[in-house]
Structure formats: structure tokens, C-alpha cells
Amino acid sequence: MNKNLKEQVLRSSGANVLKCMRCGKCSATCPSYDEMEYHPHQFVYMVEKGDIETLMKSESLYRCLTCFACVDRCPRGVEPAKVVEAVRLAAVRQQGGNRLSPDMIPDMLDEDLPQQAIVTALRKYAK
Amino acid sequence: METFTYYPGCTLRTKAKDLDTYARISAEALGIVLAEPDDWQCCGGAYTTAKDEIATKLSAVRALNAAKELGRPLITVCSACHNVIKQTNYDISHDENMAAKVNNYLQLPEAYTGETTVYHYLEMLRDVVGFDNLKEKVTNPLTGRKIAAYYGCLLLRPAKALAMDDPENPAIMEDFIKAIGATPVIYAQRNECCGGYITLEDKAQAQKRSAAVMNSAADMGAEMIVTACPLCLYNLRKNSGSELPVYYFTELLAEALGLKEASNE
Ligand code: SF4
Ligand code: SF4
Numbered sequence: 473m474n475k476n477l478k479e480q481v482l483r484s485s486g487a488n489v490l491k492c493m494r495c496g497k498c499s500a501t502c503p504s505y506d507e508m509e510y511h512p513h514q515f516v517y518m519v520e521k522g523d524i525e526t527l528m529k530s531e532s533l534y535r536c537l538t539c540f541a542c543v544d545r546c547p548r549g550v551e552p553a554k555v556v557e558a559v560r561l562a563a564v565r566q567q568g569g570n571r572l573s574p575d576m577i578p579d580m581l582d583e584d585l586p587q588q589a590i591v592t593a594l595r596k597y598a599k
Numbered sequence: 600m601e602t603f604t605y606y607p608g609c610t611l612r613t614k615a616k617d618l619d620t621y622a623r624i625s626a627e628a629l630g631i632v633l634a635e636p637d638d639w640q641c642c643g644g645a646y647t648t649a650k651d652e653i654a655t656k657l658s659a660v661r662a663l664n665a666a667k668e669l670g671r672p673l674i675t676v677c678s679a680c681h682n683v684i685k686q687t688n689y690d691i692s693h694d695e696n697m698a699a700k701v702n703n704y705l706q707l708p709e710a711y712t713g714e715t716t717v718y719h720y721l722e723m724l725r726d727v728v729g730f731d732n733l734k735e736k737v738t739n740p741l742t743g744r745k746i747a748a749y750y751g752c753l754l755l756r757p758a759k760a761l762a763m764d765d766p767e768n769p770a771i772m773e774d775f776i777k778a779i780g781a782t783p784v785i786y787a788q789r790n791e792c793c794g795g796y797i798t799l800e801d802k803a804q805a806q807k808r809s810a811a812v813m814n815s816a817a818d819m820g821a822e823m824i825v826t827a828c829p830l831c832l833y834n835l836r837k838n839s840g841s842e843l844p845v846y847y848f849t850e851l852l853a854e855a856l857g858l859k860e861a862s863n864e
Binding site: 483504507535539540541543544551553554557572580584585587591592593595597 | 609641755757829837
């Protein structure tokens with residue numbers, strides 16, 4: 473395990489993964505559960521174990537909707553979405569790690585798509 | 600007459616003009632002044648929760664500080680701007696380290712540490728105008744219409760930062776619907792996500808989420824859905840496959856106040 477990476481992710485998230493009691497409520501309430509290979513409670517557990525590279529390669533990073541359901545419904549205040557965000561940032565900050573770039577946007581547009589969708593996606597998927 | 604510093608945000612200038620126009624004319628009729636500052640920048644659409652992200656938080660801090668300098672509360676109507684600005688304000692008030700980094704960067708005449716009060720337009724209706732008072736101003740009540748309020752994720756969560764309503768059992772939009780004379784419809788998916796920006800990454804997921812929301816509302820007898828979010832409106836209209844009409848809450852407000860026809864002439 474990569475100790476520096478674990479520390480960086482923990483610091484960036486601001487979350488205390490040790491408070492997790494593995495009840496799975498975050499994953500039970502996650503609207504992206506079916507689309508994820510690793511679920512919010514697994515993010516919390518794997519970051520605690522330092523198994524972060526596996527998460528950084530996973531498509532699950534790009535399936536989180538940042539809906540904060542897991543944040544408000546976790547009985548222990550772990551705030552799993554912040555853990556997901558910290559791992560996603562670690563991934564997109566790598567050289568060549570951008571999931572989305574501005575030149576890809578024109579092909580994705582339709583006449584009704586709000587700007588909000590584009591700025592949000594760029595914020596989530598690119599650095 | 601109460602004056603607010605009004606932050607419309609990028610989407611209300613373009614794809615969501617209805618949300619903005621009806622908000623403005625209704626506020627005027629209710630004796631609320633929405634004063635838009637000369638310059639504001641896009642809030643970024645989503646709050647970056649990461650502690651080591653500072654640059655992405657600056658535009659929200661600039662808007663908050665502009666309101667502070669004008670000595671007025673800040674008001675937004677877009678769910679996303681509201682969410683970003685309130686989360687930024689919460690963190691800068693509670694996280695000294697973040698406040699220090701932001702202020703070090705911005706070098707404002709006086710450090711900004713969360714002094715501005717932030718309202719969503721719905722909170723202004725509830726807490727400043729008052730729903731009872733609003734009801735009295737309604738000239739064209741939407742009697743008999745069954746309307747489902749859609750909160751989605753951005754209006755309510757994270758509750759400690761947004762502090763708008765009970766995140767699991769909210770009432771503000773239903774109380775608004777009652778004030779304009781209509782009947783609110785409660786349904787299970789009202790505070791679950793529509794899919795949001797995933798429409799750019801995975802259309803199928805956005806279709807599944809938005810269909811779940813629309814079907815849940817239709818099953819409970821809703822005739823229409825109201826939202827405060829341009830991206831919710833997009834997903835529910837374009838990705839859900841449902842025929843249920845979707846409107847901005849401000850459009851219904853303007854209609855109830857008898858302003859809608861007048862503004863379309
Ligand atoms: S914030 Fe992400 S991980 Fe948490 S419930 Fe929402 S989609 Fe799932
Ligand atoms: S809801 Fe909280 S305590 Fe339960 S598994 Fe998820 S992070 Fe852990």
C-alpha cells in the first residue's frame with residue numbers, strides 16, 4: 473500500500489474513515505449503486521486499508537452523482553462522498569488523468585442542455 | 600421593501616431564462632428588490648468538498664464578499680448556485696485553515712469569514728415574505744392542480760450547510776404549493792437525485808434516475824412537477840421518457856400572482 477497516497481486522500485477528504493461501523497447505509501441509499509463496481513462503503517473501507525490505486529482505476533469514480541445522500545444518511549458522520557471526491561481528484565490530477573476536456577464538449581451538446589451540466593462535469597471530471 | 604444582492608448564475612442567463620424572469624417579476628410584485636451586482640462569475644456548478652481545493656471556491660467567496668460589502672443578504676434561485684454558495688459559506692465559517700488560504704489568495708480589504716446570510720428564493724418566500732402573506736397576494740390561485748415538488752439533491756443536502764429544511768421530510772416547497780392555491784403531492788423520490796451531470800457521462804443512468812423520479816410522482820397522482828434546478832428540469836423533461844409536465848416553481852408563482860400573461864404580451 474502507498475502510505476503517502478493514503479495520507480493525501482485522507483487529508484483532502486477531511487473525512488475520518490475510522491468512524492465507519494460498516495453498516496452499509498451509504499451504499500443502500502446510493503442512487504448509483506447498480507452502476508458502481510465499488511460502492512460508497514467500500515470506498516471508505518479501501519481508503520482505510522490504503523488500497524487506493526484500485527479505486528483510482530475504477531469507473532466507479534465517475535458514477536458518483538455528488539448527491540450527498542450518503543453524507544446526510546451515514547449514522548456515523550463519515551461523509552463517504554468526500555472520500556469518493558478525494559480519490560477522484562487524485563485520479564484526475566495525474567498526468568493525462570482528465571476524463572473530460574473542453575474540446576469534447578461540443579459533441580455532447582444539445583439545444584436544451586444547461587451550462588450548469590457542463591461546468592459541473594468539467595469540475596468533476598477534469599483538472 | 601427588502602433589498603437582496605441577487606446572484607443569478609450562468610444558467611439563468613441562458614438556458615433557464617424562465618427561472619430568472621419569473622423570479623424577478625414576482626419579487627417585484629412582492630415588494631422585494633433583487634439587486635444584481637455588476638460583475639459576478641460562474642459558481643462552478645458543484646462544490647468541491649476537497650480540503651486541498653481553493654481556486655474552485657473563489658468565485659463563490661467573491662459573490663459572498665460582494666454581498667457583505669453591500670451590507671445585504673445574498674439570494675439565489677438556482678439550486679446549484681445555492682448549494683455551492685452555502686457550502687462555501689459554511690466551510691469558510693467553520694474551517695479556519697480554508698478561510699486562511701482563501702483570504703491569503705484574495706487579499707480583500709477585510710477578510711471574509713462567512714458574514715453574509717444566504718437565502719434561496721424559496722426561503723425568502725417563507726422567511727421574509729411569509730407564505731400566509733403570499734397567499735393573500737395571490738390573485739389567480741391554482742386551485743385543484745396536483746403538483747409534486749421535486750427537491751432533488753442540491754436544495755437540501757448537506758443539511759448542516761444548507762440549513763433550509765429537514766432533508767428527509769422537507770415542507771418548504773409543499774407549503775409554497777399550498778400558498779399558491781394548489782395541492783401538493785408527496786412521493787418517495789422527491790429528495791433523490793435526478794442523475795445530474797451524469798447525463799454527459801452515461802445517458803442510460805440519467806434516464807433511469809429521472810424515470811424513477813417521474814414515475815414515483817405520477818404514481819401518487821401528480822399532474823405536474825416543479826423544480827428550482829435547470830439540470831433537474833433538463834433530465835426530467837428530456838431523459839425520463841415521461842410526459843408529466845415539468846416547470847420552474849417561479850413560473851407557477853408568477854402565474855398565481857397574475858403576472859404570467861402580462862409578461863408574455
Ligand atoms: S454522493 Fe455519490 S456515493 Fe454518495 S450517495 Fe450520492 S452518488 Fe452515491
Ligand atoms: S453509512 Fe457511514 S458508517 Fe455506515 S458503512 Fe457507510 S460510511 Fe460506514
